[in-house]
Amino acid sequence: MGCEERLEEEVREETWRRAALSLYSTEVEDRRRSRGGKKGRVHYRGLYDAVSRINWDFTRFAAHALSVVPDEAYSRFGRLFDIDARKYLLLNDDEKPREGGAVVELRDRLQAIVDATEDGLKVERHGKHWQVYIPGENWHVIAYKPTHNWIILIPLKGFWVESEFPRVLVNTPISVLQSLQKGWVLTDVTPPHGRYSYVQFSTTQPWQLPATLAAFPSDNICLGVTAGALGSTKLSIEWKVHVYSYEEELGWASELIGEVKRAEFRQLIDACRVLQGDPVALHTAFLGDGYLAFFLRLRMLFFSIGHEIFYLPAESAIVNARLAVELAPEYTKFVSLVTKCPKIKHFLFVGFGLPQKRGMRDGQRKTPFYAEIAGARLHLVYISTRNHVYARIAVDDAPQGWVEEARAQGWDVRVVNMGSEEYYQVTHVSLMEHARYDEALRETLLAFAKAKAEQYPKAWELVERLEKLGTGQE
DSSP states (O other), X not given: OOHHHHHHHHHHHHXXXXXXXXXXXXXXXXOSOOTTOOTTOBSOBOHHHHHHHHHHHHHHHHHHGGGXXXXXXXXXXXXXXIIIHIIIIIBOTTSSBOTTSHHHHHHHHHHHHHHHTGGGOEEEEETTEEEEEOTTOSOEEEEEOOSSOOEEEEEEEEEEEEEEEOOOOTTSOHHHHHHHHHHHHTTTXXXXXXXXXXEEEEESOTTHHHHHHTTSOEEEEEXXXXXXXXXXXXXXXXXXXXXXXXXXXXXXXXXXXXXXXXHHHXXXXXHHHTTOSOHHHHHHHXXXXXXXXXXXXXXXXXXXXXXXXXXXXHHHHHHHHHHHHHHOHHHHHHIIIXXXXXXXXXXXXXXHOSOOOOOOOTTOOOOOOEEEETTEEEEEEEETTTTEEEEEEEGGGSOTTHHHHHHHTTOOEEEEEETXXXXXXXXXXXXXXXXXXXXXHHHHHHHHHHHHHTTOTTHHHHHHHHHHTTTTOO
16 A cells, blocks of 8 residues: 555544544543643543533623623623524524534534545545545545644534624723734734735634634624534634724735735744834734743743744743733733633733732641652642652752652652643652651651641541551551
8 A cells, every 4th residue: 555545544534533533422531640641631522512612611701701891892792602603603592503503514514424434435635635525425524634633624614693893992092902903913813905805813712702803893793613623632613703894904914914924923023022022912912823832831922933933031021921911901801801811821920920829718728748858858749539648849940960869869750740830759659668768758758648637537548557667567
């Protein structure tokens, strides 16, 4: 079998497999914590779980906007997300897919792929992507595999609703609003150009709908569901938006297409790096093409332009973030409260640092126990589900060369991810083994286990085991 034939077979199998997953899967979570992974990671979210998630997003948009959107604009804002989109695009009032709606058509197309089986799908290569044809149907699937992952799109006829998006940023100056628009235009938004007289963008992230539309208020918009995107862990709905009445206002941006747009984006980042740029435009540019993964704990801003990664170092990132929030507080509050966008949280973290920790509940008290291991103090933690004790230190806080020295002394040290941070973690087995001969460590672990036993009765088993260590009774 030639290389081209193997690729065709791979495309056919992957398209069929993901269609079946999307059609039949319910949301599945991993309750284990694998090495380098997170407990609770979603394996795959199918069609109806995706719809339920979107329905919740709409409810959250409308509910949280009560405290942000002006009274005179709220009824129209709520109508779009609470009535128009659900009624005409996805759901009835009883939250079930509406016959003839986008979800039902997507379900039928997924079923057609599954029924065809692997041998019934015809695959043809067209440039950088593949077209997968389904027997007896007049539509095809678009599949392509970038560097890291498959993306499979099932196009829909387009389920559109005509509505409006009121101006919710009533106290934001026009000049600031234009800067917000510039950032979106340089990233995810395509300005009016050529025969297209409208602003347009598409997204599979529901939070981006109100976040983008707030910068482009209009009494003439079209919102549609145009495809189902079969990703690696879930099915997503692709939304497309046309915003009219900006043809003249965004005339300056009509040439910002392709490489011209990317060059202008680079210039924005370079200017902000030396504190001579537009921090408000940088704000929405980060929401559009900001790079979030792996960098949540750093007060830096990373941007993806094509296959390149650009960044602002801490000093300029902090200054720009603070200026952007100061100049566009209304927009920041809107995106933060209405969409719960993770990027806005990181943007605020960059500018202002970590938020204050929540207070302890009544009856709770801190138990800051540390173990001395290879010359460093590691924080002790207790996992009740396993009845195990671990010792941790943030990778960034560990002394230089510490992990090598600890392993040389016989400690079992592993790297784990906790939220957005990496830690060196000494395993429970290694702690118990060293406590057998190290009296100081044994006493520390015993005091820690007794403290935890007040809250978790299971920990008394650990206390009894530690009391027997070193006595020959274990």
